[in-house]
Amino acid sequence: MTKYILNRLFHSALVMFTISFIVFFIMFKAGDPVELMLPPDATQQDVVDMRAALGLDKSFIVQYQKFLVNVSKGNLGNSFIYGQPALDIVFERMPATMELAVIAMFISVLVGIPLGIISSIKPNSILSRIIMFFSLAGISVPVFWTGMILVLIFSVILGVLPSSGRGEVYLFTSAFTWDGIKHLIMPVATLAVFQLALILRLTRTGMMEVLMQDYIKLAAAKGVPRKVIVYYHALKNTLIPLITIIGIQFGQLVAFTIVTETIFAWPGTGKLIIDSIQNLDRPIVVAYLLVISFIFVAINFVVDVLYTFVDPRVRV
Amino acid sequence: MALLEVNNLHTHFFTRNGIIKAVDGISFSIEKGEILGIVGESGAGKSITGFSMLGLIDQPGKIVSGEIIFNGVDLVKKSEKELQKIRGNEIAMIFQDPQTSLNPVISIGDQLMEAILYHNKKASKKDAYNASVDILKLVGLPAAEKRMKSYPHQLSGGMKQRVVIAMALLNNPKLLVADEPTTALDVTIQAQILYLMKKLSKDFDSSLILITHDIAVVSQLCDKIAVMYAGRIVEYGKKEDIIFNPKHPYTKGLIECLPKLNDDKERLYQIPGIMPSLLSLPEGCYFKDRCEFADKECDVYPDQQDIEGRRIFCHKVK
Numbered sequence: 018m019t020k021y022i023l024n025r026l027f028h029s030a031l032v033m034f035t036i037s038f039i040v041f042f043i044m045f046k047a048g049d050p051v052e053l054m055l056p057p058d059a060t061q062q063d064v065v066d067m068r069a070a071l072g073l074d075k076s077f078i079v080q081y082q083k084f085l086v087n088v089s090k091g092n093l094g095n096s097f098i099y100g101q102p103a104l105d106i107v108f109e110r111m112p113a114t115m116e117l118a119v120i121a122m123f124i125s126v127l128v129g130i131p132l133g134i135i136s137s138i139k140p141n142s143i144l145s146r147i148i149m150f151f152s153l154a155g156i157s158v159p160v161f162w163t164g165m166i167l168v169l170i171f172s173v174i175l176g177v178l179p180s181s182g183r184g185e186v187y188l189f190t191s192a193f194t195w196d197g198i199k200h201l202i203m204p205v206a207t208l209a210v211f212q213l214a215l216i217l218r219l220t221r222t223g224m225m226e227v228l229m230q231d232y233i234k235l236a237a238a239k240g241v242p243r244k245v246i247v248y249y250h251a252l253k254n255t256l257i258p259l260i261t262i263i264g265i266q267f268g269q270l271v272a273f274t275i276v277t278e279t280i281f282a283w284p285g286t287g288k289l290i291i292d293s294i295q296n297l298d299r300p301i302v303v304a305y306l307l308v309i310s311f312i313f314v315a316i317n318f319v320v321d322v323l324y325t326f327v328d329p330r331v332r333v
Numbered sequence: 334m335a336l337l338e339v340n341n342l343h344t345h346f347f348t349r350n351g352i353i354k355a356v357d358g359i360s361f362s363i364e365k366g367e368i369l370g371i372v373g374e375s376g377a378g379k380s381i382t383g384f385s386m387l388g389l390i391d392q393p394g395k396i397v398s399g400e401i402i403f404n405g406v407d408l409v410k411k412s413e414k415e416l417q418k419i420r421g422n423e424i425a426m427i428f429q430d431p432q433t434s435l436n437p438v439i440s441i442g443d444q445l446m447e448a449i450l451y452h453n454k455k456a457s458k459k460d461a462y463n464a465s466v467d468i469l470k471l472v473g474l475p476a477a478e479k480r481m482k483s484y485p486h487q488l489s490g491g492m493k494q495r496v497v498i499a500m501a502l503l504n505n506p507k508l509l510v511a512d513e514p515t516t517a518l519d520v521t522i523q524a525q526i527l528y529l530m531k532k533l534s535k536d537f538d539s540s541l542i543l544i545t546h547d548i549a550v551v552s553q554l555c556d557k558i559a560v561m562y563a564g565r566i567v568e569y570g571k572k573e574d575i576i577f578n579p580k581h582p583y584t585k586g587l588i589e590c591l592p593k594l595n596d597d598k599e600r601l602y603q604i605p606g607i608m609p610s611l612l613s614l615p616e617g618c619y620f621k622d623r624c625e626f627a628d629k630e631c632d633v634y635p636d637q638q639d640i641e642g643r644r645i646f647c648h649k650v651k
Contacts (some may be wrong), residue, residue, distance in 0.1 A: 023485050225588055230433060231428055231429075231430060231433040231434045232433060232434055232435055232436040232437075233436075234389060234428070234434075234436045235426070235428055235435070235497070235500075236436065236444075237389055238387055238389060238421060238425065238426040238428075238529055239420065239421035239422065239425075239447070239448040239451070239500065240418065240419070240420040240421035240448070240451055240452055241447060241448075241451055242417060243413075245427075245447075245451075249439075250436050250439065253436075253438045253439065254436070254437065257438070273342065292355055327438070328352060328437075328438060329437070329440075329484035329486070330437065330484070330486050
């Protein structure tokens, strides 16, 4: 077990290193931020000075080497624009994004799995057909459309929910204040619609496949009640692939709340990264992508370890 | 009175392409302790016959008519809840492929114990554990205590089939339905498992329905044989009669297909053609297109004849 975990950790470190190189290289090639940062009437000397001050006059290898040395000290550089440490800026914005992703995922799992099971037991019943119709809609409708329709209905027409901002924040999250919850409802719903539909459909497909297996029939032949067969024998098998998907999707949620955050002017990392890319603010882009990659890698690591508990075939 | 008496059983599947009459009016009976072999090609309706005994017919299938009189009561009339009490308790089943008939994520012990716990509400977990270990020893699984904690992937095919047999015997059933129990196993293991089943069904005084396509297996084990073709029984009688003196052309063909050791033929005998699709059965006798004796008379489905204690459906047997 320890060997397994160490092995996974080594792999994770390798992935992080590779990503840092790729991201740094792309941002190096993306262009010169100095032109954007200086006023239009700056002299050629100003440009050269600024470049030297930021260390941008050195070759790629030298810059990357310096970057790696700094990273090993926990320093990802200062933002070109804000002048503060890039990592601090990313972390400052992270709770807002995380709360959207966590709450949306929590709702998706809590609602998606039971509905998926219900629609798999009697796939031709009217209830199943209704569930499947809405899940098909949920998986097909683009996020920006859902977001804007929600704003149109609940903010513009009914005027019951605020259309932008985070509301009152208490202990890093707006989920503890009534005002915060009102601000959360629409962005969370926008994010959850797709995830819920996806988890529902995967649960249904998985359950339908498992329920056809011989071991389900043998359990029935043993006289095990139908409920136990569905919620224990079948669900335990369905959960194995589902855990992987939920892990990957959670990473996706954190990384791609960009559209939702833009619609609802949500002060999270998604909005930060869009602004920083436009300004060629390399330290922030690199810091953000590294943090996101780290979250992905960490989730995958957790999923791998979880697997060993759910699936006896990968137990080590 | 027979332990099990099946009368004119029809199990049909209502598919988009039409009604598939997988079991179309079959009758047989089994006495206590008797072994009945049901033989036939793939798709002849053998397995569906077996599942019908337990009322385990999946959608879109249904037992349409007929009786399954078990211990004096008709199982066809029983509700799902009543059947649940009978399944695995009075009638148990052994499946074809041990690789797929055990749940991969539940331990062997838990899968065994639940068969006891759902039927005997008074049994404690400890009773169920002890009974499960005992039965694993009985089916010849080495290190039974250790195996209780194992998962199916840690066992070989033969060991898994022993577990499945143990599972079926846990509640001392009166009737055991074994659906091709040795098909997926090595030839060397096949004999062991067959011998084990015969011995255990004698020890437990259980009756056994052995479903197989292998007439050699049936000839070793059974007291009675029913030969199925396209959802119907074509010949039914005592083993000795059917193996040594087959009358129906189909039964004759099946026995002819067996390789013989003292015989130096290049090729084995084959029954020409294939079994017709259950969706487009021919008029008259279903076997006529493959039968060398068929003539005009066979355009009408043959009536049942009782000849020398056997039941047969063929115009050409007089």
